[in-house]
Amino acid sequence: MKTRDMTRDNIAxxxxxxxALPYLQRYDDAVVVVKFGGNAMGxxxxxxxxxxxxxxxxxxxxxxxxVHGGGPMINDMLDKLGIQSEFVDGKRVTDQxxxxxxxxxxxxxVNKRIVQAIMGQGGxxxxxxxxxxxxxxxxxxxxxxxxxxxxxxxxxxxxRNLFADDIIPVIAPLGAGRNGETFNVNGDTAAGAIAxxxxxxxxxxxxxVAGVKNEKGELVTALKADEVEEMTRRGxxxxxxxxxxxxxxxxxxxxxxxxxxxxxxVPNAVLLELFTExxxxxxxxx
Numbered sequence: 300m301k302t303r304d305m306t307r308d309n310i311a312x313x314x315x316x317x318x319a320l321p322y323l324q325r326y327d328d329a330v331v332v333v334k335f336g337g338n339a340m341g342x343x344x345x346x347x348x349x350x351x352x353x354x355x356x357x358x359x360x361x362x363x364x365x366v367h368g369g370g371p372m373i374n375d376m377l378d379k380l381g382i383q384s385e386f387v388d389g390k391r392v393t394d395q396x397x398x399x400x401x402x403x404x405x406x407x408x409v410n411k412r413i414v415q416a417i418m419g420q421g422g423x424x425x426x427x428x429x430x431x432x433x434x435x436x437x438x439x440x441x442x443x444x445x446x447x448x449x450x451x452x453x454x455x456x457x458x459r460n461l462f463a464d465d466i467i468p469v470i471a472p473l474g475a476g477r478n479g480e481t482f483n484v485n486g487d488t489a490a491g492a493i494a495x496x497x498x499x500x501x502x503x504x505x506x507x508v509a510g511v512k513n514e515k516g517e518l519v520t521a522l523k524a525d526e527v528e529e530m531t532r533r534g535x536x537x538x539x540x541x542x543x544x545x546x547x548x549x550x551x552x553x554x555x556x557x558x559x560x561x562x563x564x565v566p567n568a569v570l571l572e573l574f575t576e577x578x579x580x581x582x583x584x585x
Contacts, residue, residue, distance in 0.1 A: 326361050326500065329362065330462075330500055331356065331363050346413070350422070353467060356570075361573075364470065364493060373405070426470075426471070427468065427469070429473050429474040429475065436474060436475055436477065437474035450488065472486045491546040502547070502559070503561050503572060505563030507563065519581055520580070523584060523585070543560055547560065557582050559580045562580055
């Protein structure tokens with residue numbers, strides 16, 4: 300019985316690989332930007348699984364770019380240092396002391412951990428932030444929030460050079476100001492801006508929910524940008540899903556072929572979304 304089960308498993312694996320062929324061909328040399336959220340980073344097993352998927356993408360000819368967050372780690376470090384946070388309209392005010400901690404955590408602890416995870420799975424990765432090579436120039440998003448930035452100019456040439464050398468870029472969402480300031484940038488916003496500058500084939504926003512749901516609570520697997528805006532006006536899309544869908548709409552209207560909000564809790568969610576017929580989330584197009 301055990302041998303029969305093993306044979307059945309092998310046949311299923313071979314069938315899956317065979318069915319993936321059209322998708323592997325479709326994404327050959329494509330650019331795929333993946334936003335990796337902060338919560339999943341706290342789990343070593345989830346980190347290793349994510350890194351393995353990213354290495355596999357590179358192995359089959361995709362050019363992946365990882366843009367990461369790190370909110371829980373920033374909160375932990377601020378607490379340890381006794382730095383109090385002030386909030387305006389639910390958003391953290393980022394003063395000079397806070398942005399220094401943000402840079403330390405994102406560019407240091409979090410970024411290098413992801414790089415090491417990818418390297419541990421046999422890939423080659425380089426960690427950088429939006430400040431490096433003027434990758435992401437920012438203006439203040441709102442003066443009341445201090446050093447919180449909005450990308451206004453993205454220079455993706457350094458990323459294309461890394462693609463040419465089979466290197467996976469891992470990007471911390473920090474930007475440079477016009478006067479040398481350091482800005483903290485929302486991870487989804489940074490991923491969308493980088494994807495648009497690269498004219499990426501796909502933008503994947505990994506999150507901790509299944510995707511966009513309709514008024515009945517059912518997952519919507521395919522949406523047009525106009526439909527997203529209408530659902531937001533009607534209050535169907537609300538709360539934390541609003542900034543993600545806004546990022547998706549802006550990205551696809553600026554040249555990204557499609558953006559999918561993906562449930563990052565699902566094992567191998569990136570591979571399921573790219574290399575299977577049904578995908579794994581809510582895809583948004585123009």
